[in-house]
Amino acid sequence: MLVVNYKTTARPGEWEGKQQDASQETCLCNKYRALGKKSVEIMTIRIRFTFFLLMLCQFISAQSDSIKLKEVIVSDSNLKKYSSSQSIQVLNDSIIDTNQPSLTYLLNFNTVIYFKENGLGMTSAPSFRGTTGAQTAVIWNGININSQFLGQADFNTIGTRDFNSITVKAGGGSVLYGSSAIGGSIHLNNDLRFKNEFSNHVFFSAGSYDTYSANYRTIVSSEKYSLQVSISRNSSENDFKYPGTSDQRNINGEYYNTSMNTTFGYKFNANNIIKAYSQFYDSERHFSLTSPNALKTKYNDFNTRNLLEWESLFNRFTSKLRVAHIGESYKYFPNIDSKTFTYGKVETSIIKYDLAFDVNDKIKLNSIVDYSRNKGYGSSIDNVKREVGSASLLLHHLLTEKWDYNASIRQEITDNYGNPFLFSFGTRYQFTDFYRIKLNASKNFRMPTYNDLFWEGSGNPNLKPETSYQAEIGNEFFTKNFSLSITGYYNSIKDLLRWVPTEGSGDIWSPENTDKVRAYGAEVLLEWKPKIGTHNFTLNGTYAYTVSEGKQLIKNELVYKQLIYVPYHKLTGSVAYNWKKISSYFQYLYNGEVYSTPFNNPATRVKDYNVGNLGVDYDFGTKNSYKIGFQVLNLWNENYQPVISRQMPGRNYTIYINLNF
């Protein structure tokens, strides 16, 4: 209702905050998806390994222990298998540990993805390759977890420390990952190790503005079973004083979140493994005020994710049956002093079957069918159900040692919005031992969200999905300790889902398939690990140039304008230096200026900003690693607002301990 009746007052923060992303779209997506994973067992086949070594240098360099993959079962094997012609970046646990614990922070400082963060810890929407917040899929152990209400994930409600690695895949991935995998996808992975091990990891940090972060992770495993439990808690008063001369403070910005992630695997015998993944996430955020006497609001999220998987191997077949249950719920308190709230809840059940068939060493096939069903209700959503099914066929073919390709198709079946047919085709060719080229083209989609379809009184049941056709070309240069990739892409997206007011009176907002967007640009990823004597350096850099334009009718003239909150330039860099037991690192982020209005009004541009962080730690352990460290965030006290009137803190400090035993 609020949404709708914009005119009576402003729309409530609940909607506004979440919706303010580059478009006003909501989305959703769902469910499942994806990928079954083929748990790797890479080891058995040496040839495969050689191939991986040859072709996947990027992967390997970033994840050097994947070489000893022997006992590691990755949670999403299809990601490697069928995305090889696209750009993949892996952030491993040591990178995760040195960054602040939110997914926004981690990706902002380490990838090309831009974030529209409404103040520190507040709602945060990505723009990946110039797309909108709902056009990036977040995949938890192979399952799409974007919100059913909004279609997008809030990157400040995902903690990073519960995961062994986080993989960023640029470009379309709807065949494997379903709705929203248009700009790219973020993969949160819990990988299991089957070897005798008992290890503990304790992390604790304390920082400015009463910011505390704690994480405990334990692994107990044998060759038969493997258990991994991780518990995290983050909280902050977040009441920083605005940098500069202003005596303003960040009011009502406090938050906490608690999460627990459990992964368990059991090998019945050589051919049968059962795995269970479970996550709970509970958070409360007050939303920072943009004007000091505004009504204070707060927002609670409670999410549960459970996945059970049974994998069996017989001859050249790998069969994988997965059953998942995903619950998402929120409560919005429009007035903190009152018990009144609005809420929404969706529960999704997914069943997915993935049969992989290795025709021979060179040709691999997967067929995946999945079905998901969800039920949602809330203050503005009547009890509604939705069912979606899909079938996919995937092929990977190694033509020669140097040349391979992937081809895959997917058909969606649902009553709620068309039945999109999707495809992806990609190939790689390795010209020399240091240069390879990659090509990929795909069709992807984003389905309308619960809000789009079912919002009481204004949902529109006749929406089509957004559709994206895209192509990219990647060049990769690599040596033993150096890799550089340069990728250019073009993406044409039509039928964008947007909430638009009625022409003339503007009284009623309702969702429509309206705009078209054309996005194109280039990305550069770089990693270099020089070693000089006992001095070890690691340099990482990313740069993105992004043009993403939608048509706007300005004074009766149609013109292309850059989407709001999509910078033309974004750059990140980091240097890590290790010498004996001391390690130190510096991170740098540059976000170019962005427009905040659809017509690109120059007066309301958001200024570009540079932020740098510096950290140093000392390992005083001998056999184990016991680190104590110190960080200075926003080193030169940059005064910046990533979104208009959403202030970020100035220079601040964190101390931490990181114990592994």
Next chain:
Amino acid sequence: MKKFNRLFLAVIVSSAFFASCSNDDDNNKEEASGDYKGGLFILNEGKFETPNGSVSYLSDNLTLENNIFSLVNPGKITGDTAQNIGFQGDNAYVVANASNKIEVVNRYTFKSIATITTGLKYPRYIAFANGKGYVTNWGDPYNAADDYVAVIDLTTNTVTSSIPVTEGPEKIVENNGKLYVAQKGGYGQGNSLTVINAATNTVATNFAVGDVPTSLVKDNGALYILCAGRPSYAAPETAGKLVKVDLSNNTVAATLNFTGLTHPGFLDINDSKFYYTVGNNIYTAATSATALPTTALFKASEVKILYGFAVKNNNIYIGDAVNYTDPGNAYIYSLTGTLSKTLNVGVSPNGFYFNN
């Protein structure tokens, strides 16, 4: 390897270039004249949660100044969701809804006199009676039972008491020691008019007028109320009404019904004629008419979203919110619909306030 080093260097160097070429070409400093006798103020609501409400001033010789409050009062902002301006004596009162404040300024210079922040919760509109200010407040917009009219002592600029009213008090006008409050309904849909006795600060009466009363215009001993009707998303949808209340006895004297499910937007009266809007069509009829016209006076085809409306001095003034995010436009038409002036104002212009 060497060539990669060079390549790497090139990337670093070029990145340093991008980092350093931040441009600051948008400080085009505007100056405020500080002289606002006559003319009119255009209130720009701004975007919710982005405190970019602003006040524009159009002089009698049609010179436009934008953002005058912040320019005259450096370091101060108009606020979030600037809703209404009221005049009393030499002062103007700018009500900022989501900022929960009222900026009190001199109406001829716009110099700040005071900021009222306590006792307000989602303030909407202001009127004056008996030497006091009366401000409608929604309270917590999700709570239907905490809505009130705040009473402001104009000498101390503080809220001294509050008068509970039914949900969603909106526009308010004064007549002969009484205040008339349109109960538009806030986030819900109201249908009544509340009458407050300013001598006792109590509700004298409350009676139904029509669904969702949006405009109140006092003219010639009567109060004309434009009711938009219940919108499509709040079943049962109803059509709008134009209701005449006799101010001598506070009863409904006449009702003109809109046809079908028409939802009118704004009403003003000039020279004993109604002017009202439906979408971006403008209609007119004599206040004595017994039926509403079937054809529009004209269609303001320039206007994407008609967001502010006034008729005065033989002109029709229209605010266009465009897309609620980019700066809006204001248009001035003759009484027959000839466009005479286009003005680039602030975000979502929602009202015109004549300073005389």
